[in-house]
Structures are given as structure tokens and as C-alpha cells.
Amino acid sequence: MASELLVIDGLSKTFSAPAGDVIALSNIRLQVRKGEFITIIGPSGCGKSTLLKIVAGLDTRYTGTVLLNGKPIEGPSIEKGFIFQEPRLFPWLTVEKNIAANLSLKNPQVRQRVNELIELVRLQGFEKSYPRELSGGMAQRVSIARALLRNPDVLLLDEPFGALDAFTRTHMQEVLLDIWQRNGTTMLFVTHDLDEAVFLGERVVIMNPRPGHIRSVLPVDLPFPRKRSGTAFQEMRRLVLNEFEKVEEPLYDVGGGI
Amino acid sequence: MQASAEKALVPPLTPKKRTLKSSSLSIMTTNLLLGLLVPVGLLIAWEIAGTLGYLNPVLLPKPSSIWAELVGMTSSGELARHLGISAWRALLGFLIGGGLGLAAGIWVGFSYKTERLLDPTLQMLRTLPHLAIAPLFILWFGFGETSKLLLIAKGSFFPLYVNTFLGIRSVDSKLFDVGKVLQFSKWQMITRLILPASLPNIFLGIRLSVGVAWLGLVVAEMMGSSSGVGYLINDARSFSLTTVVFVGIIVFAVVGKLSDFVIRLIEARMLRWQDSYKGEGAK
Known part of the structure; x- marks a missing residue:
């Protein structure tokens, strides 16, 4: 237990609706080691985003255990960096001020870290740009830098590249892997893109809906950088896909990748 | 021969820049001339x-005699004296009313409880016309400065109140989640998120408030006063000095436009980050 950064056990979550209660998550069990890259994949409505929001502390109404560093999660905090599907930058702040947000750039330590992060996410030259001047991929990189500045124990990413075009998405995946390898930040990455899940994750968590539960957790024993065209990758991809096809109902949302 | 050919190849870089600059300048002058066409034509007619x-x-003195009056009043210092008093009243009234309006807008905007408590009353007061309130202020405070300032303040309170409230309530709730995740304190939520996000609305409120402050000023000075541009107009009317009435109107127009221009300048600087529709045909 002690070596696990994040421990989720017996986690259930029910949404109360006028038409009747909906079970969003049922008996989720997952343990994440420090420095691990976990991808969570599943069709819409499987509760993967809800799971991420609970870990982030944005949703505290659940039953079961969620422990980060052995302590229960009580609310949002900078230990849990969160990347939303949209970059959600402050439009009135420049790139560097967005990264600093509520920290002062006049503090030399913050200044230096911000400079390092701008280099890490490859945004040199855009420090003074406003969000409206950035492309979608650049804006998302700013939001990643913003989260990393707080040295989070875990970075929670909720379909962060879902709104990007295929080329930018591939590029961003490489950027994220680069950050992970250089920084060692633990990643919990939610996606509905099969290729993305297999390309990034050391373990792929497969979730199914009604009620939202973990169907299986598959380790991806392929060395980085992975080649999408390689036979091992394709084999792994098929393995994950098989997990979905065991479900009786057709899932239209699966494999939305390239 | 060869040398001159080379020379001809090099220079075009600089003139190109100059033509770019001068073309944007000529657009500005064209716009200015276009805007002036109607008023100047009317004046000539x-x-x-x-x-x-x-x-x-x-009833309708010639523009040239109004101009002569304006020049005369300016050189005698009479105009500057009255304008100074008026501007001071408008500014003070705006600062009191607008300041309170901003504060009330922020307070009511933040709390649903306060909204239910205060907003119905404030909305009721908002619809009261200046001219209906003015006699009451005069009864209570006499013809002195207090009643004038209150009248101006009452006018400038509401545009800022309504727009600040609206601005706060239209902040993107998704950004609140970002604030939470980044562990913003309550104070940081206000100063780093809510206020900057509602700044466009607050500026609109300021512009409207300043306009209303000038309106309230005229009412206040015409009700009873011995100084100020409003008094100047009222006094001239009773002696049928129509040129002076026109001078007063012109002064109000120019000062109103000027104050609006200054606010817009500050606004444009502070809202550089905005990415919104600028209108068809904007550069």
C-alpha cells in the first residue's frame, strides 16, 4: 500500500435525477504507482470523466475510498493538476502570466520555473502573447505548463487533445511523453481514442458504462517511443479493442482515432 | 550603367514600408472626412x-455669431470658470454615485442572498426620473451643492450598478473550476478572476455613468444655481441670449465627447486581450 501514490477502492458514485438515480461509477478499484502513465479509455457515459473529477477533488459526493499519498481527497488542490478538454486559459493574461496565474512572476523562483516550463512545452517566443493569438495545441500546452508549475503529485488529463486535429494531437502526445519522461510526473489520462490510449499508457484501464465500471486493466509492455505502425502496437490495439467487443451492446464511440 | 541598375534593385524596401503607413493614414483621414461631411454641410447651409x-x-443665430460669442466668452475667462465648476460637480457626483454603484454591483453580484435583499429596491429606485426627485432633494438640502451632487450621484449610480452586476454574473463558470484546481483563495477568485472577467461590462457601465452624470448636472444646474454651464444656459435663455445658449450646448457636447474618448482610450488599453467581433469592415 505504501508504494502506491493513488489508491481507489470500492468507489461508487450515484447521480440523483428526477427520473431516477443513475449509477455513474460502481465499485471502482485502481492503484497507481508514482511516476506511472495510466490511460483510461471507454465510451461516453462510462464515468471516466467522473472518476477523474473525483480524484481531482472537484466532486466530493461519492462512497468508497480515494487516497492520494495515503490521505483522503477532500477538495481540489495543486497536488492534483487538472487539464480540461479545453485549455481554459484566462483570456486577459499573457502566456507567462497564465502559467503563473495566482503566483507572482516577480518572485525569482517562480520566474525561473516559468521560463523552464515555457521551454519544456516549447513555447519560447510566445511568453507575451495573449490566448487569442494561440492555436489550440499551443493553448493546451500553456495549460499543461500551468499545472506543472505547481509540481503536482499527479496530472489528471480529461481528454485534453480531443478537440485538436489529428496532426496536432499526435504532436501533443509526443510532447506529453517527453514531459513525462523528463519530469516523471504521474499521469492519469482519460481518452476515448484507442490509439491514444495504447500509444501513451503503461497500463490501459478499460471502462464500460451502465453502470460505469472497470472492465479490465491491460499492461502495455512496449518500449517508448512506440511506433503506431509496428506489429506489436497493432497487436496491443487489437487486444484492447477485443475487451470492448465482449460487451453485448454495440459501442459506436470506440476507436475514434486515426 | 551596372551600378545604377544595382541601385535600382536595392531601394524598393523602404518606400514599400512608407506606402503601407501612408495608406493606413489615408484611410483614417478618409474616415474623418466622411464623418465630417454631414455636420459641415449643415453648418454651411x-x-x-x-x-x-x-x-x-x-431664435437661430448664425454659426459665425455663435463662434464669436464662444471666442469672446473664452477670452474673458467666463466660460472656463463656469466649465470648471460644472466639471468638478460632474466628477464628484460621478465618483460618489459610480463608486457606490460599482461597490453595490460587486456585492449583489457575488451573493445571491444580497441580490434578493437589495436588487428589487434598487430596481424600483432606478426608474425614478431626475425631475421627480429634484424637488425633494432641494426641499431637504436646499439649493446648495449637496442636492446637486446627490442628483448627479443618483444618476451615475445605476448604469455602473446594473452593468457590474451583469458582468459578474456572466463570468464563465468553467474558469471557476480552474480557480479551484489552482487553489485560488476567495480573494484571488475576486481579484484574479471575477473582476478582470467583468471588466468589459464595468467599462460600459463607466461610460454610461459619465454620460448620465453630465445629464444630471444640467438638470441640477438649471433647477437653481448661480454658476456652472447649466446656469449659463438657463440665465441666457431668460435674457434671450440665444448665442450663449448655443455656446453652452456646444461646450456640453465637446466635454461629453471628450470624457467618453478618454474612457474609451483607457478601456482599449485595459481590454487589449479581448477577442470579439469588431464589426464588418474593421481593419
């Missing part, structure tokens, strides 16, 4: 009609 004797000089 007016002057000609006056000179030909078609207009009664007591």
Missing part, C-alpha cells in the same frame, strides 16, 4: 440661410 436673412437671429 445654416450660415448661408442666416446671412440671407431667412432665419430669425433671436
Whole structure:
């Protein structure tokens, strides 16, 4: 237990609706080691985003255990960096001020870290740009830098590249892997893109809906950088896909990748 | 021969820059000329009609005599004295009313409880016309500065109140989640998120408030006063000095436009980050 950064056990979550209660998550069990890259994949409505929001502390109404560093999660905090599907930058702040947000750039330590992060996410030259001047991929990189500045124990990413075009998405995946390898930040990455899940994750968590539960957790024993065209990758991809096809109902949302 | 050919190849870089600059300059002057076309045309027609004797000089004096009056009043220092007093009243009234409006807008905007408590009353007061309130203020505070300032303040309170409230309530709730995740304190939520996000609305409120402050000023000074541009107009009217009335109107127009221009300048600087529709045909 002690070596696990994040421990989720017996986690259930029910949404109360006028038409009747909906079970969003049922008996989720997952343990994440420090420095691990976990991808969570599943069709819409499987509760993967809800799971991420609970870990982030944005949703505290659940039953079961969620422990980060052995302590229960009580609310949002900078230990849990969160990347939303949209970059959600402050439009009135420049790139560097967005990264600093509520920290002062006049503090030399913050200044230096911000400079390092701008280099890490490859945004040199855009420090003074406003969000409206950035492309979608650049804006998302700013939001990643913003989260990393707080040295989070875990970075929670909720379909962060879902709104990007295929080329930018591939590029961003490489950027994220680069950050992970250089920084060692633990990643919990939610996606509905099969290729993305297999390309990034050391373990792929497969979730199914009604009620939202973990169907299986598959380790991806392929060395980085992975080649999408390689036979091992394709084999792994098929393995994950098989997990979905065991479900009786057709899932239209699966494999939305390239 | 060869040397001159080379020379011809090099220079075009600089002239190109110059033509770019001058073309944007010429667009500006064209816009200016276009905007001036109607008022200048009207003025010329007016002057000609006056000179030909078609207009009664007591009711509608010629532009040239209004100009002469303006020059005369400016050089005697009379205009500056009255304008100074008026501007001071408008500014003070705006600061009191606008400041309170901003504070009330922020307070009511933040709390649903306060909204239910205060907003119905404030909305009721908002619809009261200046002219209906003015006699009451005069009864309570006499013809002194207090009643004038209160009247101006009452006017400038509401545009800022309504717009600040609206601005706060239209902050993107998704950004609140970002604030939470980044562990913003309550104070940081206000100063780093809510206020900057509602700044466009607050500026709109300021512009409207300043306009209303000038309106309230005229009402206040016409009700009873011995100084200020409003008094100047009222006094001239009773002596049928129509040129002076026109001078007063012109001064109000120019000062109103000028104050609006200054606010817009500050606004444009502070809202550089905005990415919104600028209108068809904007550069």
C-alpha cells in the first residue's frame, strides 16, 4: 500500500435525477504507482470523466475510498493538476502570466520555473502573447505548463487533445511523453481514442458504462517511443479493442482515432 | 550603367514600408472626412440661410455669431470658470454615485442572498426620473451643492450598478473550476478572476455613468444655481441670449465627447486581450 501514490477502492458514485438515480461509477478499484502513465479509455457515459473529477477533488459526493499519498481527497488542490478538454486559459493574461496565474512572476523562483516550463512545452517566443493569438495545441500546452508549475503529485488529463486535429494531437502526445519522461510526473489520462490510449499508457484501464465500471486493466509492455505502425502496437490495439467487443451492446464511440 | 541598375534593385524596401503607413493614414483621414461631411454641410447651409436673412437671429443665430460669442466668452475667462465648476460637480457626483454603484454591483453580484435583499429596491429606485426627485432633494438640502451632487450621484449610480452586476454574473463558470484546481483563495477568485472577467461590462457601465452624470448636472444646474454651464444656459435663455445658449450646448457636447474618448482610450488599453467581433469592415 505504501508504494502506491493513488489508491481507489470500492468507489461508487450515484447521480440523483428526477427520473431516477443513475449509477455513474460502481465499485471502482485502481492503484497507481508514482511516476506511472495510466490511460483510461471507454465510451461516453462510462464515468471516466467522473472518476477523474473525483480524484481531482472537484466532486466530493461519492462512497468508497480515494487516497492520494495515503490521505483522503477532500477538495481540489495543486497536488492534483487538472487539464480540461479545453485549455481554459484566462483570456486577459499573457502566456507567462497564465502559467503563473495566482503566483507572482516577480518572485525569482517562480520566474525561473516559468521560463523552464515555457521551454519544456516549447513555447519560447510566445511568453507575451495573449490566448487569442494561440492555436489550440499551443493553448493546451500553456495549460499543461500551468499545472506543472505547481509540481503536482499527479496530472489528471480529461481528454485534453480531443478537440485538436489529428496532426496536432499526435504532436501533443509526443510532447506529453517527453514531459513525462523528463519530469516523471504521474499521469492519469482519460481518452476515448484507442490509439491514444495504447500509444501513451503503461497500463490501459478499460471502462464500460451502465453502470460505469472497470472492465479490465491491460499492461502495455512496449518500449517508448512506440511506433503506431509496428506489429506489436497493432497487436496491443487489437487486444484492447477485443475487451470492448465482449460487451453485448454495440459501442459506436470506440476507436475514434486515426 | 551596372551600378545604377544595382541601385535600382536595392531601394524598393523602404518606400514599400512608407506606402503601407501612408495608406493606413489615408484611410483614417478618409474616415474623418466622411464623418465630417454631414455636420459641415449643415453648418454651411445654416450660415448661408442666416446671412440671407431667412432665419430669425433671436431664435437661430448664425454659426459665425455663435463662434464669436464662444471666442469672446473664452477670452474673458467666463466660460472656463463656469466649465470648471460644472466639471468638478460632474466628477464628484460621478465618483460618489459610480463608486457606490460599482461597490453595490460587486456585492449583489457575488451573493445571491444580497441580490434578493437589495436588487428589487434598487430596481424600483432606478426608474425614478431626475425631475421627480429634484424637488425633494432641494426641499431637504436646499439649493446648495449637496442636492446637486446627490442628483448627479443618483444618476451615475445605476448604469455602473446594473452593468457590474451583469458582468459578474456572466463570468464563465468553467474558469471557476480552474480557480479551484489552482487553489485560488476567495480573494484571488475576486481579484484574479471575477473582476478582470467583468471588466468589459464595468467599462460600459463607466461610460454610461459619465454620460448620465453630465445629464444630471444640467438638470441640477438649471433647477437653481448661480454658476456652472447649466446656469449659463438657463440665465441666457431668460435674457434671450440665444448665442450663449448655443455656446453652452456646444461646450456640453465637446466635454461629453471628450470624457467618453478618454474612457474609451483607457478601456482599449485595459481590454487589449479581448477577442470579439469588431464589426464588418474593421481593419
